[in-house]
Amino acid sequence: MYSQVIEKRAIDASVVDGDLRLAVDGAVVEVAAVWLRDACTDAVSRDAVSGQRLFNIVDLPADLLVREARLRGDRVEVEFAPDGHRSTFELAALLAADEPAPLTDSRTEQGKHLWRTASEVSPLISHDWADYLTDPAPALREVVERGFALLRGVPTEPGQVTTVAETFGFVRETNYGRLFDVRVEENAVNLAFTGLAISPHTDNPYRDPVPTLQLLHCLHNASVGGESGLVDGFAAAAALREHDPRAFEILTTTAVTYRFDSPDAHLSAVMPLISLDQAGRIREIRFNNRSMVVPRLHPARAREFYRAYRAFAERLYAPEAQLNFHLGAGDCLIFDNTRLLHARTAFAAAGGRHLQGTYADLDGLLSTLETHQETR
Amino acid sequence: MYSQVIEKRAIDASVVDGDLRLAVDGAVVEVAAVWLRDACTDAVSRDAVSGQRLFNIVDLPADLLVREARLRGDRVEVEFAPDGHRSTFELAALLAADEPAPLTDSRTEQGKHLWRTASEVSPLISHDWADYLTDPAPALREVVERGFALLRGVPTEPGQVTTVAETFGFVRETNYGRLFDVRVEENAVNLAFTGLAISPHTDNPYRDPVPTLQLLHCLHNASVGGESGLVDGFAAAAALREHDPRAFEILTTTAVTYRFDSPDAHLSAVMPLISLDQAGRIREIRFNNRSMVVPRLHPARAREFYRAYRAFAERLYAPEAQLNFHLGAGDCLIFDNTRLLHARTAFAAAGGRHLQGTYADLDGLLSTLETHQETR
16 A cells, blocks of 8 residues: 655555555545556557547456556556556546546536526627627637527628538538528428417427527518517426426427428437436427427327426416517527527518528537637 | 228227227227327418428317217317317328337337348448439438448549538538548547558547438548448447347446547537437447547446446457448448448558548438438
8 A cells, every 4th residue: 555645635545356446534536447447548548649549448458457556746656467557647637536427518407507587698698799709708608508699790691690600610501501591481391481470499300410509690670570589498397397397207208209391301300308318417408399299199198298298388488488589680699409499479571581590519619619718 | 989880890989088089890099189189280280381280289278178079981070178179080090000119210220220240231232323313212221221331433523422412411511621531641630540440430429419420432542451341330239238238238328428629629428338219229329449438437337337348349349240341442431320330440651542531410311212212
């Protein structure tokens, strides 16, 4: 056993049953030999440029053990048996990571500001386009934390919405094109392209992978009506979990089919309305009354499902849950389509309301945000 | 109760506890009133052009019942209470759909040809580019059923790989670009861009949504080595479930982090190695020794996880599991990146091997396949 004092803490390193054992001020941290070897970052284990792992699990001895562990300043040096490989680890990292539960996952509800009522995100914050171009981080962080951000003063050039997407990521092209026009069309293949009111919904739930971000850019809006609305689906699901756990359980465990057919597209996806991650955290909402196909269930289960669906819908449709605003020329809304529902009130075809929309993905946005945070 | 004989079957329609009850040759099919109403496709319930549902669950009476049901030829006419709404349904559809379990989902292992050994898909089928352009359905169907298709005689113009993707869907642009060059690079940010052997893996597991399809187009390949390999991850997972159910359970329930960092990208995703759908079917494989970060687990769990990981890896790396072939100039491989692992042997930088790759998504491919099947 090797002992020393670091930052006034008494630390021992020893080997117990072939695993590393660290004792810090009496508290014990045990680290499996195979995990340690897998985490080794020396030159033969990781690529110097990319940091990628160079070996496979099958390259390691199946009977790997820690033969010896010794403290060296703020590091611990480990020798493995039977292969004699030596690795050095920072003590602080080993002590900090004693089974963190659950894993950090920015795609889940974890660490986000869930807003159950619109008043929590009112008055609306907006970001001037010029400021955004100088530093996009504040707006992008809002997309992660609140699920949306509003840019103002975006040039009202047609096609500009894809330029906005390209400031942080990449356009997800679909059968609707690289961008789509939201205005009144004759014989619309989708109700979005009519003047009808559209109740809160997530887009393209029939697509898999679903677009994780949507952008809506207003070129002009002189119509009466056509107000925009946003609802936090994660917050509604969290409230359902709290107040009606049975409904929450049904909606997280019952898969439904979402389906869309047009002359040139046949799309379907099978998913529950609320998806959870392995740790039980809310991860994705799909909610769309227009395209959901509920499977035939035995009558008792069908009644239970529809009761749960109604309970969730009532929360999502509650007037106080919906953040309402008027998108004017030059406004561009960016929102998380796996979390927020969006809606609009009815508007008259005459007068003119013309938005352009596009889809993009959260991976690019999160990457850009991390890059900007790093360089500050 | 209304009775009649259709296709020599004796059918009765009645109402029991407010639900529809159909008796066919003595066997009983019960259909919940609320499901029936939700499935109604009349002009006030569905848009005539798009077929999209026009009402919300909260628009329906919470105490909805079937008041009366009567047979009309091959249809059943239903009157609901309390609102008096009337709907007509095809009897055949109602009788066919008595709780189908599980839902059809072409993203899962369901209905696919899982190949546990390469011999099951040898000799390799290929599709001539000209034939493919005339009728892409046979090749696209192979991507769905076997996880891959090989096109031959694709023009060896740089950038052609995105044209191939656009025959059935849309390019998924990423930080690697709309397409990426696979050839030896100095100071490669990714081991893919070196001459090193790459063991079987799925691409971009650190991305969410992960690209569901990958295309690799060979512009020239004069190098010694650099053979391509494919392994069916669904088949290996199914074999693990059969022979080592404990390992399968651990890999489907333990989330790991996949992580990639380069100067311009920071990507991470939290997922298990094997993802299942709600019905327990295999739905997605993420397997990449280079980028997987296993969380700290208590030593006993860590040992169990690594034992399971090794058992899965041994199946994936088994020589008989891997389909090997040489991609020559004009060959283009399309494969399902949520199911198949791909690999290559080492090759010398000299001589020259130049592939171009791109990502795309299964939703577009499945839609195009359905459109072509429909029009035949």
